[in-house]
Amino acid sequence: MLYSKEVMDHFTNPRNVGKLDNADGVGEVGNAKCGDIMKIYIKVDNGIISDVKFNTFGCASAIATSSMATEMIKGKPIEEALQLTNKAVVEALNGLPPAKIHCSVLAEEAVKAAVADYYNRNSIEYDKEIFGCNGCCGSCEAAGD
Amino acid sequence: MKSGVGMKIIYVDNAATTAMSNAAIEAMEKSMREDYGNPSSLHSMGQRSAEKVRAARESIAKNLGCSSNEIYFTSGGTEADNWAIRSCAKNGAKNGKHHIVSTKFEHHAVLHTLQALEKEGFEVTYLDVNENGIVKLNDVEKAIRGDTALVTIMYANNEIGTVQPIAEIGRLCREKGVVFHTDAVQALGHIRINVEKENIDMLSFSSHKFHGPKGIGGLYCRKGIFLNNMIFGGAQERNKRPGTENVAQIIGTAVALEEACSNLDKNAAYVASLRDRLIDNILSAVPRTRLNGDRESRLPGNISFCFEGIEGESLLLMLDLKGICASSGSACTSGSLDPSHVLLALGLPHEIAHGSLRISLSENNTREEIDYIAQVLPQIVSRLREMSPVWEKIQNEEKEEYNYAVQ
Numbered sequence A: 001m002l003y004s005k006e007v008m009d010h011f012t013n014p015r016n017v018g019k020l021d022n023a024d025g026v027g028e029v030g031n032a033k034c035g036d037i038m039k040i041y042i043k044v045d046n047g048i049i050s051d052v053k054f055n056t057f058g059c060a061s062a063i064a065t066s067s068m069a070t071e072m073i074k075g076k077p078i079e080e081a082l083q084l085t086n087k088a089v090v091e092a093l094n095g096l097p098p099a100k101i102h103c104s105v106l107a108e109e110a111v112k113a114a115v116a117d118y119y120n121r122n123s124i125e126y127d128k129e130i131f132g133c134n135g136c137c138g139s140c141e142a143a144g145d
Numbered sequence B: 001m002k003s004g005v006g007m008k009i010i011y012v013d014n015a016a017t018t019a020m021s022n023a024a025i026e027a028m029e030k031s032m033r034e035d036y037g038n039p040s041s042l043h044s045m046g047q048r049s050a051e052k053v054r055a056a057r058e059s060i061a062k063n064l065g066c067s068s069n070e071i072y073f074t075s076g077g078t079e080a081d082n083w084a085i086r087s088c089a090k091n092g093a094k095n096g097k098h099h100i101v102s103t104k105f106e107h108h109a110v111l112h113t114l115q116a117l118e119k120e121g122f123e124v125t126y127l128d129v130n131e132n133g134i135v136k137l138n139d140v141e142k143a144i145r146g147d148t149a150l151v152t153i154m155y156a157n158n159e160i161g162t163v164q165p166i167a168e169i170g171r172l173c174r175e176k177g178v179v180f181h182t183d184a185v186q187a188l189g190h191i192r193i194n195v196e197k198e199n200i201d202m203l204s205f206s207s208h209k210f211h212g213p214k215g216i217g218g219l220y221c222r223k224g225i226f227l228n229n230m231i232f233g234g235a236q237e238r239n240k241r242p243g244t245e246n247v248a249q250i251i252g253t254a255v256a257l258e259e260a261c262s263n264l265d266k267n268a269a270y271v272a273s274l275r276d277r278l279i280d281n282i283l284s285a286v287p288r289t290r291l292n293g294d295r296e297s298r299l300p301g302n303i304s305f306c307f308e309g310i311e312g313e314s315l316l317l318m319l320d321l322k323g324i325c326a327s328s329g330s331a332c333t334s335g336s337l338d339p340s341h342v343l344l345a346l347g348l349p350h351e352i353a354h355g356s357l358r359i360s361l362s363e364n365n366t367r368e369e370i371d372y373i374a375q376v377l378p379q380i381v382s383r384l385r386e387m388s389p390v391w392e393k394i395q396n397e398e399k400e401e402y403n404y405a406v407q
Helices: A005-012 A058-072 A076-081 A086-092 A097-119 B022-034 B044-064 B076-096 B108-118 B136-142 B166-176 B249-263 B262-284 B312-321 B341-343 B369-387 B391-407
Strands: A025-031 A036-045 A050-058 B071-074 B099-103 B123-127 B148-154 B179-183 B204-207 B215-223 B290-291 B302-307 B357-361
Touching: A005 A058, A005 B312, A005 B391, A025 A097, A036 A058, A036 A097, A050 A058, A050 A076, A050 B391, A058 A086, A058 A097, A058 B312, A076 A097, A076 B148, A097 B076, A097 B215, A097 B302, B022 B249, B071 B076, B076 B099, B076 B108, B076 B148, B076 B179, B076 B204, B076 B215, B076 B290, B099 B108, B123 B136, B166 B179, B166 B357, B215 B290, B215 B312, B249 B262, B262 B290, B262 B302, B262 B369
Parallel strands: B099 B123, B099 B148, B148 B179, B179 B204
Antiparallel strands: A025 A036, A036 A050, B071 B215, B204 B215, B290 B302, B302 B357
């Protein structure tokens, strides 16, 4: 089997699918050309991510990593959500095939993009350095050739 | 239909490989038990094997319209493609010919061989195909030059099933005096082929695509075309492809091909009727869906769709969970970010090419199975579209267009 039991579980029964009409932050990353787009909506109450939803266009691992990432930040303080790494998502899913690691990077980026949007909307100062991809997985345009 | 353990499997990935023919299995088993002699041995056991191989070769030749000494067994379609192309390149180079004509949507067995030759100094013209996935004869004619060593164009495409105007290309190449090779892996046993009438100089085939065994195929090479060795050794295959013959698989190939060809018209009509029923049902049930490849000039069993707003791998795995084994030209199944080179060759944008699904039928499929797919597939597409931000964008654009039209 290409995917772990955990990936198949989150792919076939994805958690937190949907949109939040009154979201406090929305992050969209990826592009349709590469075959993956993730959009994450967060609701923030007193610095806590009280609700989170996602929409994803992509392969099974893109859907599973979105689902897992939203589970991992739900109910957490924003600062903690920002600590979420793609590695943690991969570990929680009990591994991803090498070619699919970029999906977990997208999930991390989508969470960060949603938080950045929340900060921008509320004019909260933040360190821009911690946002954005450094092309580490080598799978997307950010990695260059 | 039950799900989970004991779920009935609906196999619609026959372009990948086919179920083996019972007659072929029986013939192979008998051969493995009884004809274990080496065809090169002079004793009676050896000669019995040699006779079986001879008869098999003759049967295959009859179904291709050539003579049996024009058939060379290989490890499959890939080896046959490599062999034909490399041999012609070598022959061409000897006469100062370093140019090859092919298409953008060949199988990788051809494309990657050509790319390797480019690194060795050959020049390759990769012809475009039209939006329906058909090579234009005029383009082939224009591409052939004085230094063209070979034209290699597939008989039928493996992803979108389009059948190329092979007889016309063959006639053209014969007129121009250029060797014409065709990768007929998807075509043989499914549509009538006659290498003589179609002016085909070289043709690759693979047994497991017509209910024969895996790991064997062959190359037809017309008498008079010099075939260079790829490997060296004993005198098998007329000194051209040494190594003890794979007797059982050669027999299995002949039995499977004979079965396929003697039932070809009946099977093709039946499979095409299932194909057309499923295409019509899906196109009417699922909006923003396109059928890839020409509707008329296509293999009886091939269906290739692109569903806007979703990605092919997800679709494929969801179908699998419902017991349906299909295929996708999706990037995600290959580990690359680029979608299938075949779909891109049709001019499809990347985002649409990502949502591809290939359903390839055989005569073993039933109408009930087709109707089950027609029932399940639209539900899965809807489910994936519901969670797709790309689909959301498409819908919003549609709404805006509608509002604009109403105003």
